[in-house]
Amino acid sequence: xxxxxxxxxxxxxxxxxxxxxxxxxxxxxxxxxxxxxxxxxxxxxxxxxxxxxxxxxxxxxxxxxxxxxxxxxxxxxxxxxxxxxxxxxxxxxxxxxxxxxxxxxxxxxxxxxxxxxxxxxxxxxxxxxxxxxxxxxxxxxxxxxxxxxxxxxxxxxxxxxxxxxxxxxxxxxxxxxxxxxxxxxxxxxxxxxxxxxxxxxxxxxxxxxxxxxxxxxxxxxxxxxxxxxxxxxxxxxxxxxxxxxxxxxxxxxxxx
Amino acid sequence: xxxxxxxxxxxxxxxxxxxxxxxxxxxxxxxxxxxxxxxxxxxxxxxxxxxxxxxxxxxxxxxxxxxxxxxxxxxxxxxxxxxxxxxxxxxxxxxxxxxxxxxxxxxxxxxxxxxxxxxxxxxxxxxxxxxxxxxxxxxxxxxxxxxxxxxxxxxxxxxxxxxxxxxxxxxxxxxxxxxxxxxxxxxxxxxxxxxxxxxxxxxxxxxxxxxxxxxxxxxxxxxxxxxxxxxxxxxxxxxxxxxxxxxxxxxxxxxxxxxxxxxxxxxxxxxxxxxxxxxxxxxxxxxxxxxxxxxxxxxxxxxxxxxxxxxxxxxxxxxxxxxxxxxxxxxxxxxxxxxxxxxxxxxxxxxxxxxxxxxxxxxxxxxxxxxxxxxxxxxxxxxxxxxxxxxxxxxx
Numbered sequence: 001x002x003x004x005x006x007x008x009x010x011x012x013x014x015x016x017x018x019x020x021x022x023x024x025x026x027x028x029x030x031x032x033x034x035x036x037x038x039x040x041x042x043x044x045x046x047x048x049x050x051x052x053x054x055x056x057x058x059x060x061x062x063x064x065x066x067x068x069x070x071x072x073x074x075x076x077x078x079x080x081x082x083x084x085x086x087x088x089x090x091x092x093x094x095x096x097x098x099x100x101x102x103x104x105x106x107x108x109x110x111x112x113x114x115x116x117x118x119x120x121x122x123x124x125x126x127x128x129x130x131x132x133x134x135x136x137x138x139x140x141x142x143x144x145x146x147x148x149x150x151x152x153x154x155x156x157x158x159x160x161x162x163x164x165x166x167x168x169x170x171x172x173x174x175x176x177x178x179x180x181x182x183x184x185x186x187x188x189x190x191x192x193x194x195x196x197x198x199x200x201x202x203x204x205x206x207x208x209x210x211x212x213x214x215x216x217x218x219x220x221x222x223x224x225x226x227x228x229x230x231x232x233x234x235x236x237x238x239x240x241x242x243x244x245x246x247x248x249x250x251x252x253x254x255x256x
Numbered sequence: 257x258x259x260x261x262x263x264x265x266x267x268x269x270x271x272x273x274x275x276x277x278x279x280x281x282x283x284x285x286x287x288x289x290x291x292x293x294x295x296x297x298x299x300x301x302x303x304x305x306x307x308x309x310x311x312x313x314x315x316x317x318x319x320x321x322x323x324x325x326x327x328x329x330x331x332x333x334x335x336x337x338x339x340x341x342x343x344x345x346x347x348x349x350x351x352x353x354x355x356x357x358x359x360x361x362x363x364x365x366x367x368x369x370x371x372x373x374x375x376x377x378x379x380x381x382x383x384x385x386x387x388x389x390x391x392x393x394x395x396x397x398x399x400x401x402x403x404x405x406x407x408x409x410x411x412x413x414x415x416x417x418x419x420x421x422x423x424x425x426x427x428x429x430x431x432x433x434x435x436x437x438x439x440x441x442x443x444x445x446x447x448x449x450x451x452x453x454x455x456x457x458x459x460x461x462x463x464x465x466x467x468x469x470x471x472x473x474x475x476x477x478x479x480x481x482x483x484x485x486x487x488x489x490x491x492x493x494x495x496x497x498x499x500x501x502x503x504x505x506x507x508x509x510x511x512x513x514x515x516x517x518x519x520x521x522x523x524x525x526x527x528x529x530x531x532x533x534x535x536x537x538x539x540x541x542x543x544x545x546x547x548x549x550x551x552x553x554x555x556x557x558x559x560x561x562x563x564x565x566x567x568x569x570x571x572x573x574x575x576x577x578x579x580x581x582x583x584x585x586x587x588x589x590x591x592x593x594x595x596x597x598x599x600x601x602x603x604x605x606x607x608x609x610x611x612x613x614x615x616x617x618x619x620x621x622x623x624x625x626x627x628x629x630x631x632x633x634x635x636x637x638x639x640x641x642x643x644x645x646x647x648x649x650x651x652x
Contacts, residue, residue, distance in 0.1 A: 052555040055435050056279040062422050074553040099277055102555030125279035144314045150280040154442050174281060
């Protein structure tokens, strides 16, 4: 059974998924940050693969990627670092990034190396369902990786169902149709999450974008299986050398 | 072998290039456009308004000028397609007029655009003023500094110019910021892309709006020479919108040579260049698969050219297909070759070309044509915006 499946069977509510950027805040901080997240109570770690032009992310995550790239982070280096991952990290790990670096690395080699490192799933926001089904699904399946699609408040019911059918692990619900980190009124979001809940989808739903503290986390969890924190955590790491302490303080503030 | 080089298949592919690699947050907007653009463009009311604006507002048809002294120098017949005489000073307005009419018919109230040198930003601000629509232009912080006159023009036309401060602070980052704006404003906003780049259907839509250039060339050349078909057409390529327009109605005419000139910057053997087909590899940027300048690790590289309008790390997917199939001949011209061509045209013909167009002119030194060949070069824009660079070149 996949680690994600096992997690959601054990824990249906209040699942906390935290995003971190590989190689941020420093080149060798990837694994220490992941360990700190696990020790602080994160249920899933979404590990960002830095990219020069991250369209679906906001300024905070782009800046962290720029810092990581300046520090010399590449996919090869990341997989080197991840060789030790499963000796130190037990929680499910999902790689998040953009198509171009993955294609240059070689899509199949990427999936093989990710699976070998013990990665559980992939989020590639600029891989749309048509291309996914036509060329990539068969490779992803070959290596037993989960693939997670995004849905937004503008996604129609038909398309939500299509994306749910193509996804495994969980479905990523973007809470407002916006790049990460924007503060939006949560009330409109709640109606959308309630709508998603009424579809009774096959995958658990995690809400991302705009979650930053205990209040937003617990409100998101009312309508979904859990939530994803990205920009707010990256901000908390900015300029920090003691990543373990910074992570502990941040997650404590979210989980209460 | 595909049926046509002009148009992509249903999924937006020109051969192996194109597509729509977009995050779900953009899906509804792009799908709305994809489902409607051809329908809208075929409506009689659209056609009528588009043609009227091209004629009375943009100043079309632009002349096809037989450059006698230039022809004499290169011992062939050179015709210049005078897009530099369009309103706002370049071909960009052909596309912004078309897209603003599409935006209007989709009920959009707010227009966003990216710009490098500022020509597309000015052309967008112009049509927004014409239609009374809000206009926001994203422009790299670096480009804002080096293209001050165009920034002032956009502001005078009522546009808000927002500096793109991320990444390299140039055109590619301005495009990222515009896309983010679109993600954040999914309901009322229309994104007017300035070149034949971006997710399907943008490359096709922009190529269709620019195709008026080659449509006119055929008619005008027939009047002047008795044949609609030239021996060759030549255009500069950054993203490639003036080239797409110049090539369009000749792509499926095998007798017509297609010449695309990329910006070599300091030279394609240096690290300061923008010749994407020479230095790039297939990759994905801004929603489509094409040739892309990038590192081994797939990070997008910063291009360089003296001409801000050619300073883009990719190339439109239509052109990528022309390149790999061999239908197009891809040349490149350095900064210095472009400058030389600009000064030559100024002295021989009394026309000061834009730096972008000067790259196309530089092809005359690189390809030898026969004496009775008819060569059409797209003079995509005028050189007013480049006077500072030209003055520097003159040592002033």
